[in-house]
Every structure is written in C-alpha cells, then in structure tokens.
Amino acid sequence: MWVLDDALIDPACSTLAHTLSPDERQRARAFRQERHRNGFMARRSLLRQLIGGYLACAPESLRFSITSFGKPALQWPPAAGFAFSVSHTEGMALLAFAWDCRIGVDVERRIDGLDLACIGRGVFSPPEEEMVDRAGADPAAVLFSLWTRKEALLKALDAGLSGAPSAYTTEDDPLRGESRWRATHNGTAIAGWTCLDLILGPEVSAALAVSLEAPSVILHHCSLSPPAFRSTCPRAHAGGVPDQC
Incomplete structure (x- = not known):
C-alpha cells in the first residue's frame, strides 16, 4: 500500500x-x-x-x-x-x-463542527450508532473510524453506500490485537478477512479490508525518485512491493 x-x-x-x-x-x-x-x-x-x-x-x-x-x-x-x-x-x-483477494481502503480527514447525528444515518447499523452515542468526549473520532471501516469493507465487497450499508456492522476485535476490527453482515460474521485501522496521523482515520486471513x-x-519496480507482486499478499514510487 x-x-x-x-x-x-x-x-x-x-x-x-x-x-x-x-x-x-x-x-x-x-x-x-x-x-x-x-x-x-x-x-x-x-x-x-x-x-x-x-x-x-x-x-x-x-x-x-x-x-x-x-x-x-x-x-x-x-x-x-x-x-x-x-x-x-x-x-x-x-x-x-x-x-x-478482495481489497478495500478508505481514508478521511476529521472535520470539526459536523452534525454527527445525521452523518451515519442510513449507513451505520444500530450497534454502530450505539457506539457513536457511547463515545463520550470524542464522538467524532469514533464516527470517522466507523465510517472508514465501512467504506473499506464495502469497496472490497464491490458494494456501495447506495445499497444496504446498515446491514454490515464493524467493531473492534481486541482478541486479534490493537487496531484490528471485524465485520458482520446481518449478524453473521464475515470470516477469513483481515481488517485493520491504519495509523496515519492524529487528524486522519483510515482503514483496510482484505479477504485474506494473514496478508x-x-x-x-510515494516519491518521484527513479522507479525500481519489480515486474510482479507476490500473490496472496496485500501491500506494496516495489521499492520506490
């Protein structure tokens, strides 16, 4: 990546x-x-x-x-x-x-002053809406985290926000480690996937969803130094392999 x-x-x-x-x-x-x-x-x-x-x-x-x-x-x-x-x-x-495999990524810069009650309407599932309501002092951070997770997952599934995004729920997966999350569809776990929150800065939320268990x-x-691409990327891997962009 x-x-x-x-x-x-x-x-x-x-x-x-x-x-x-x-x-x-x-x-x-x-x-x-x-x-x-x-x-x-x-x-x-x-x-x-x-x-x-x-x-x-x-x-x-x-x-x-x-x-x-x-x-x-x-x-x-x-x-x-x-x-x-x-x-x-x-x-x-x-x-x-x-x-x-399937892959989806999303990144959003957090914006102050948004009407948080309206942003996730029709997109977040009821459990996700509850997560925002329980967020306490920083509900925007939770909202943007959920939004990027949902977008990354729907992109990987070749779905979109115009479908039925509220049928999917994303939530922390502490058993797999920090910055890991999991997803369900109508309450059924989406198995065999790796879902990550990406740490890119204090004002940015980003997420990655890959249909592999251990990518x-x-x-x-990226840089504009002379390219040193390899001709192929190893199969069953999610991520960049070329040394330079």
Missing part, C-alpha cells in the same frame, strides 16, 4: 501527467479549483505508474472503466487476480494493491 501526500502532487503532475488518457484529461479539466484538478491528475498518474510496475507494462497503455459504484477498474491489460483500491482526503491519498501489509510513501 502506498501513501501520497500533498507535497508530491505538483511534481507528479509535472512528471507523470503525460501518461493520462484523453478521458482522464477531460475529467481533470472539469475541476474548477486547480488544487482539486492537480490532485486528481497526481492520483491517477501515480496509479498508472504503480500498476504499470506491478504488471510490467507502460503506464500510458492502461485502460480503465468505472464501476456502477464509481470505482476505477482495470479494463486493459487483462490481469486476473489483480486488485486495487484508491481513496483520498484533504492532503492525502492511499493506493492499495493485492493479488488473488502481508507493507506501507510505502
């Missing part, structure tokens, strides 16, 4: 924007604010660069489609078993990759 922060956005646009497709350039032009436009271009060009490294192909040759839930999906080249997930928030983006999760920070 890779972390992209704001400091790399402008250099990435200058260095890698030529790899974008015409439709991606058109999408970028639709953003009114330059920082949003550059953020999209940096995320998409780095996504191309990383996938090109994993699949040993030119980044500009990749073709993407968009799923019904708005997720980018690799259309070409064919890569059976290769999965990825992307999420971004103010100042940060996460790009996660895996072989032979190797490796966190990398």
Whole structure:
C-alpha cells in the first residue's frame, strides 16, 4: 500500500501527467479549483505508474472503466487476480494493491463542527450508532473510524453506500490485537478477512479490508525518485512491493 501526500502532487503532475488518457484529461479539466484538478491528475498518474510496475507494462497503455459504484477498474491489460483500491482526503491519498483477494481502503480527514447525528444515518447499523452515542468526549473520532471501516469493507465487497450499508456492522476485535476490527453482515460474521485501522496521523482515520486471513501489509510513501519496480507482486499478499514510487 502506498501513501501520497500533498507535497508530491505538483511534481507528479509535472512528471507523470503525460501518461493520462484523453478521458482522464477531460475529467481533470472539469475541476474548477486547480488544487482539486492537480490532485486528481497526481492520483491517477501515480496509479498508472504503480500498476504499470506491478504488471510490467507502460503506464500510458492502461485502460480503465468505472464501476456502477464509481470505482476505477482495470479494463486493459487483462490481469486476473489483480486488485486495487484508491481513496483520498484533504492532503492525502492511499493506493492499495493485492493479488488473488478482495481489497478495500478508505481514508478521511476529521472535520470539526459536523452534525454527527445525521452523518451515519442510513449507513451505520444500530450497534454502530450505539457506539457513536457511547463515545463520550470524542464522538467524532469514533464516527470517522466507523465510517472508514465501512467504506473499506464495502469497496472490497464491490458494494456501495447506495445499497444496504446498515446491514454490515464493524467493531473492534481486541482478541486479534490493537487496531484490528471485524465485520458482520446481518449478524453473521464475515470470516477469513483481515481488517485493520491504519495509523496515519492524529487528524486522519483510515482503514483496510482484505479477504485474506494473514496478508502481508507493507506501507510505502510515494516519491518521484527513479522507479525500481519489480515486474510482479507476490500473490496472496496485500501491500506494496516495489521499492520506490
């Protein structure tokens, strides 16, 4: 898994924007604010660069489609078993990759002054709503933690918030260790998965869901030094393998 922060956005646009497709350039032009436009271009060009490294192909040759839930999906080249997930928030983006499993990642920067009673309505399950109500002095931290968990899980399941997200419940799993969580669907445990809270800073909540019991999760920070990609990523691993971005 890779972390992209704001400091790399402008250099990435200058260095890698030529790899974008015409439709991606058109999408970028639709953003009114330059920082949003550059953020999209940096995320998409780095996504191309990383996938090109994993699949040993030119980044500009990749073709993407968009799923019904708005997720980018690799259309070409064919890569059976290769999965990825992307999420971004103010100042940060996460790009996660895996072989032979499902994977979902979400990151959110915490915002003060939100109407917490309304945010999770229709998304959180009754037990999750109770967790927010019992949060005490810092309900926003609990809410954002639950939100990123739910988003990561639904992305991995190829579902979306427009479906029935409240049918899923996420909760701490202390028996598996700190920062681990588990999920149920209509009260039935979703077995064989690894679900993690990602520690990325005091004002950021992030979560990862992988349909493997013991994946190797490796966190990398992107840079624009000369790429040293390996041509493939070890199968049954969730996480980045290339040494540099």
